[in-house]
Amino acid sequence: MKWLVRLLLLVLLAAAAAAGGVAWWLNQPLALAADSVELSIEQGELPRDIAQGWVHAGVQAPPWALYHWFRWSGDAKRIRAGSYEIGAGTTPRELLRKMVRGDETLATVRLIEGWTFRQFRAELAKADSLKPASAGMSDAQIMEAIGSPGQAPEGRFYPDTYAYSKGSPDLAVLKRAHRAMQQRVEEAWAARSSDLPLKTADEALILASIVEKETGAAAERGRIAAVFTNRLRVGMPLQTDPTVIYGLGEAFDGNLRKRDLLADTPFNTYTRPGLPPTPIAMPGAASLRAAVRPDASKALYFVSRGNGTSEFSDTLAEHNRAVNKYQRGR
Incomplete structure (x- = not known):
């Protein structure tokens, strides 16, 4: 009987030692093959594969030990998909806690006000660890993929800095930027001036894109928007160079010539009245606000002073004098 008690005691001591170990x-702290180790976990990935993935990435520990820790903890099924990074000092307990919390390593991509959709796509294509799901897609296919089939993409994405999990598809960023612009346009349209000569929120977006491209000084957005809304009220052509340049596309070599102003395209606001058929760039919040709530002004003209600001005029005679002063040096 005594030997059985001693055996049981030995088993309990061994179990306690193992538990203590x-x-x-x-x-x-886990030993790492580098200063930091990264791993992207896919949705539905098994705990055994996650453990093996960490070892393959550079965690110097037996994969079976990590796997059994994940299972024994009871949190294996709570591990979230995402991109994770650990550094020196990370313990097995902290590693699991990070994955359960979804404490991901995020990258960012910045989309600039005034960019075209072509520039937008180019920036996404070179973004850090962003999966190029849209590579090879046409613009029309992208719009269909994000749930807006038949919509022209220009101006439909809000310029901002977007954070994403490494390994995320670029279509996910596109969807967020598209949704953000829809919301911004709706908010701006709801706050529009009562006498605005625009019929739809889409027209406000188009005007905002022109204001974005014409603005040299941020404080002048409202006055520039006023010039264009005044012209729309009286049926005067908008005559804005950025729309002509947009219509030229890749043929534009950086030098806008008189023949370009005379060449008729759907975007040439010298040869065609009213707004162009689509936005010409991605406007920011300030340009959207200016388009729907322009400054109170009678100005119909403006010309660059050459220092980033503009001279505004109510009449053609005043405008001609400003052109002579600032453009021709007379």
Whole structure:
């Protein structure tokens, strides 16, 4: 009988030692093959594969030890998909806690006000660790993929800085930017001036894109928007160079010539009245506000002073004098 008691005692002591060893290991920093180790976990990935993935990425620990820790903890099914990074000092306990919290490593991509959709796509294509799901897609296919089939993409994406999990598809960023612009346009349209000569929120977006491209000084957005709304009221052509340049597309070589102003395209606001058929760039919040709530002004003209600001005029005679002063040096 005594030998049975002694055997049981030995088993209990061994179990306690093993438990103590496990507890010690769980709180010891993991050895890493580099200063930091990254791993992207896909949705539905099995705990065994996650453990093996960390070892393959550079965690110097037995994969079976990580796997059994994940299972024994009871949190294996709570591990979230995403991109994770750990550094020196990370323990097995902290590693699992990070994955359960979804404490991901995020990258960012910045989309600039005034960019065209072509520039937008180029920036996404070179963004860090962003999966190029849209590569090879036409603009029309992209719009269909994000749920807006038949819509022209120009101006439909809000310029901002977007954070994303490494390994995310670029279509996810496009969807967020598209949704953000829809919301911004709706908010701006709801706050529009009562006498605005625009019929739809889409027209406001088009005007905002022109204001964005014409603005040299941020404080002048409202006055520039006023010039264009005044012209729309009296049926005067908008005569704005950025729309002509947009219509030329890749043929534009940086030098706008008189023949370009005379060449009729759907975007030539010298040869065609009213707004162009689509936006010409991605406007920011300030240009959207200016388009729907322009400054109170009678100006119909403006010309660059050559220092980033503009001279505004109510009449053609005043405008001609300003052109002579600032453009011709007379």
